[in-house]
Structure formats: C-alpha cells, structure tokens
Amino acid sequence: MYTNNIEGERMDNLTFIKNISERINKYKYIYKLGSSQRYYFRIDQISYSKEWKEGATPHNEEYYVLVEKTLVTLTNHPEKLFNFIEKNFGQLPITFSTPTFIPGKSLYIGLIKEETDTQNIPTIEDYFKIEKENEKKKIIECLKKQLKLNEKDKINFVFIVEENKPAGNLEETSGEAIISNKIYTPFWLKYNEKKRYYLDYINPIKIIDLDKTK
C-alpha cells in the first residue's frame, strides 16, 4: 500500500516513517525530551474545490479551501500512525508542512505537542484558586461550561494568544488545549453584551491513543 505525497512521488511506509521520525527528533531536540515520549499528531483532511461549501475559505479567484475532517492521535510509533491514516483516509496525498495547492483532497499531518504527565497540570478546581481574573481564567470557565467538563479535569494549554481586540475588560484570545489527555480543542474567546464571554470557536476532538487500540 502506498500514499502519494504532495509532489506526486509515491510515499511508502518507510518514507512516511522517516518524515515523522525527523519531525519527532527535531521536536525532541528543541524541547529536550526523552526517547520514550509520546506525541499528539493531528491529521487534517483538506479539500480544494471550485464549489463553495459551508465553512470554506477563498483560496484564490477560482478555488475554495475547506478542512473537512480532523483526527488527533497519540503515539510514539510512526508506523502505527501510517496504518491509522491509511485505514481512515485511504491513499490521499500527504504533506507535513505548507500545504501545496492541488485541486481535490489532501492530508496535512502536524505534531501538536508531547504528552504531558497530568500530575504536573492543575485541575480546573485548582486553576480557579490560583488564576487571577484574566483571559486564561475566562477560557477555563468557558471550556468547563461549553464542554461540560468536570472540576477534576485538567487543561493543558498548547498555546494561548491574546489577540488585539478587547473583549469586555479582557482581550479576544485564541489558542488550543488538551483536556485530561482525552480531548483536543482549538478555541477563540470572544465577548458580546448579550452572551458576555464565550468561546466563539471550539472544535473538541476525541484523542485516539494508537498504542492502546489495535
């Protein structure tokens, strides 16, 4: 079984593993991580089409682009990731960095971050105690409310960016979070007088642990 890469070359299992391993090694080197570390990967199915669909973004004068599907996995075995992709997406072209424009469907594979020991992450309950009134606290409140989280859940932020538009007293804030090593979600904190603070954009995705599934 083969997967074509974006340049049209055929990408076999070994080439895929080499690519993923290089990315893991780079990440490991930068963040000084151990060899047994596991990583969250995202797989985005991207579609370039001349027809506009709900949620699509104009790419150029002719084409629209849409992220049709996203899956998130956890593993430190690139070969398991390869098998998972083939099983769920077939033989679509794959890219690991800038998606090259090709009409039709393609896949983008990204390393989100390393798995973090949940013992080092405070629970939502603890966050409320230690965090002062700021964007982060609002995000936690909104995530808890909108995703119906438990007080014992643990939110591990991948990144948080305070955008340049005030939302009430605070600021619009975008980011991504991993909740209790089970759910991954991007978010965008916004504010209006009616809704007050709310997460305008969340897309909770269940994390698939490839080392626990067959």
Place this chain on the structure above:
Amino acid sequence: MPTFCDAPTAELLELPKTQKLSFAGIDSNKEKIKFNAYLGEYMLSTAFVMAATTTLIMALIGTTILAYNNQVYESVNWPEYDDWTSEPNFYQHFNDHKDEFGFKFDYEFRKACEENYKNVESITKQQYIENSPQGKVFIVRDAFSQMVSMVNESGKMFACYMVGDPKLKNKLQNKEWTRLPKIPPCIPII
C-alpha cells in the same frame, strides 16, 4: 638659483650650491634611523589610542542602547519558519484578521505572515520574545503594517494579526514582550 625667504630680516639669501637639505634637521644616517623608529613608534601609539578611543565610544553607544532598553540579553537562536501549527488555526486567523490587512485570499495572508517573520533584517521589522508558560514565543512586528507574526520554538506559526502602537507599548511596559536590540548598520556618531 633657489632663493629662500628669511622671515625676520626679509632678506633674500643665496644658498651655496653644495648645501644639503637636512631631514628634520638631522644629517647623519644613524640619527635618521633613530628618528624613523621614533616616528613609527609615535604613529603606532597614536593609532592604538585612536582605536581604543573608537572602541570605547562604540562600547558606550552599545551600553547606552542596552541601558535604554533596560534589559539583559542572551544569545537567541531564532527558529526557522516551519509553516503554521495547523490549517484550521491558520484559517481562523485568516478569517478573523484578513480585513485588517485587506487580503481577499488565504494564500496572500499566508505569504505575508511568512515574509513578515522571515525578513527580520528589514529596517521596518522589530523582533520580540515572549516567555509564555508554553515556551518561548518569537515575534516579528512590522512598523508600517503593524503585522505581528508569532512563532513557537519549533518554528511553527500560531498567530498572525495586527498589533497597534498602544498595544505594543502595553506589552513592553508590562514586560510581556522583550524587545531585541536592532543595531543599525551605521550609527551616527555626531
């Protein structure tokens, strides 16, 4: 016949044909060598003093710049750009900020954000660093467009938007962002 002017008397004197023109008033070769050595030593010491003074002035200018910024700098490995953290994140930023910059298509926005980050040497770009709980953030802001490109330690861009001057001032005052010194290629001394 050459003539020389004797200033005190203003009398024109005739020199004998055989008279030698003396070298700094020294006639003997031995003395001339001594004088040359002295002259060389003098010029070397002058050059040394000038070099030392210039170095001192440059050091003072550098210190002033650092003192002005009121920060201590460490060597920074600026990460190589490696595209966005994710496509949905990119499209979210594009949809939310495209109007700030007047972009219609996603590829224009992607290219502008990337070039903003990469062209750090441009005179209009300024580099900043943020120490976030999630790691170091590498920021480039363009003074004209006010576009800010934010990249994580692994080179992934996770935000690109407009930061106005008041907001920038706040971030610097609150020490959320640290400005990296930008030494211009030519510092005016005067």
